Amino acid sequence: MDATALKQWIAAAGRFALPARCLVCGDPGPAGRELCHGCRASLVVNDIGCARCAIPLPSPVAACGTCQRRPPPWSALWVPFVYTSPLDGLEARFKFAGSLAAGRVLSTCWGESGEPVAVPELLVPVPLHTRRLRERGYNQALELAKPLARRFGVRLAHDLLRRVRATEAQTDLDATLRRRNVRGAFAVQRMPPATHVAVVDDVMTTGSTLAECTRVLLAAGVKRVDVWALARTPRPGG
Ligand SMILES: [Zn+2]
Ligand SMILES: [Zn+2]
Secondary structure (H helix, E strand, O other): OOHHHHHHHHHHHHHHHOOOEOOOOOOEOHHHOOOOHHHHHOOOEOOOEEOOOOOEOOOOEOOOHHHHHOOOOOOOEEOOEEOOOOHHHHHHHHHHOOOHHHHHHHHHHHHHOOOOOOOOOEEEEOOOOHHHHHHHOOOHHHHHHHHHHHHHOOEEOOOOEEEOOOOOOOOOOOHHHHHHHHOOOEEEOOOOOOOEEEEEEEEEOOOHHHHHHHHHHHHOOOOEEEEEEEEEOOOOOO
């Protein structure tokens, strides 16, 4: 058993042995849930912003300046939360500390947050490069997508898209460099078995990864691509 599998096994065993505690504040969770009511209520809902890219703004707009200059390739998008405290802490535990429990909490909150404008035929999580997948032990986008697929009765295609090129971490890149960094990074593995799909990711920053996945799917013959992401980063300094 490797270190990741062992950590996951211990976490799974712990869930049965111990009462659920809130992963944010440590208080007992209601009915076995790992997020208390107070911390659940403090997740920031992303309901005011650009209708095209979901960037949080002081008042809603049909298309922000960025989207007017460069319209995103997707049809609709669903990004229910703002990437800020306490969600960012849960996401960090999920993505970088091997906490699948934090992933379950985030996915549950996402599923309960509302509904997408349209339910697609297929969910396609943004793939990780094989090397990153091996390091982390799981793809965070796929783990978030699984409960959503069950909730909305939608098929899930975890292997339709493949990351054919390892990309630099996007964290320190601006929007232009991010677009360049992901260009040609994804490929479809086979004929997409649906005409309406939604690409699923955890955090949407500039949207360059989601836009690239959307373009690849459209080029492969998908008629409509929507984008679902858990949370949107606010504009720097905004
Ligand atoms: Zn709490
Ligand atoms: Zn926009």
